[in-house]
Amino acid sequence: MSTKIIILSIGVLLVLIAILGNIKGKSDKGILSSKLVLSFGIIGVLMIIYGSYSSELINYNTQMEQVSIGNKLKIEGPVETVKVVSPIDKDSVDCRILTMGVYPKGHKKDIWVIIRPTDDRYYPQSDHTNTSYKRDGEWQVVTRFGGDLGEPYDLIIYETDASASSFFSATIAKWKEVDDYPGLQLAEMPAGAKEVERLVIYTRKNCRGVF
Structure with missing residues (x-):
């Protein structure tokens, strides 16, 4: 039994004890004193809240990239x-990397990283x-590989203008909504996107099925 379930169970039990302990008998007195009822109730509620919160936190942390x-x-x-600083050309990388680079002073356009695997499709x-x-x-931007x-x-x-950036953002949002990432064909790439650099890199582990 996990810790979160134990905490939640004890919290629920304490709340039930507080409720039952407050039931008055023939003598018009509760089974438990008012101080115990209040203490059990407060502790029980706090344990339920903590157990629920820690459960969400654990689930979140297990999915962190x-x-x-x-x-x-x-x-x-x-x-x-605009230039890539990391990774370098012909580099072997992990499934999730931080692609980083530099840009000149006064640069106003957006910067997008697009990967093209062996399926010959483009993934912003x-x-x-x-x-x-x-x-x-x-x-910089997080870059994900699945090969x-x-x-x-x-x-x-x-480098992209506002229209091309909006297209890429809308495309990713649509893919996420249906949980399907088919990639873009070259003909679908927006006119406002200008290629400024291209590297070839390799995955140094099997990345299929990686979150």
């Missing part, structure tokens, strides 16, 4: 274009159906 970072490219001199990457996070000349050990992927970086 384990994100790793690949090898990093050393950048020297001023940054003039996002933390919450949004663009890569940008701040102080650096950007076999050693499967090659094109990791493609796009």
Whole structure:
């Protein structure tokens, strides 16, 4: 029996004891004193709340993604274009990585990471159906792979306008809603998305079925 079930069970039991203990008999007195009834009731309710909360917390933690970072490219001199810093070309990576890069001062467009596995379809990457996070000349986004050990992927970086970003966000939201991720064909890629860099990377473990 798990700890959360024990906590919830004891909490329910204490609340029941408090309710039954407050029932008055012929002498017009409860089975338990008012102090005990109040104590059992409060402790029972708190245990039920704690048990319910810890249950949700445990379930959440078991589903948290384990994100790793690949090898990093050393950048020297001023940054003039959007560029990937990690992973590097021909890198072998885990199933979930943080793709990171840099962008030049004054850069206004959104940055999207798109992966193309061996099925020749394009999969926009996002933390919450949004663009890569940008701040102080650096950007990053969680990137997810679901292929076999050693499967090659094109990791493609796009600069996008607002229309293309909206298309990618809406596409991911639609896929999530039906829990089906068919990918995009090249002809479906929006006109406002411009490729700026492409790397080839490999999965260093079997990533099929990974959350």
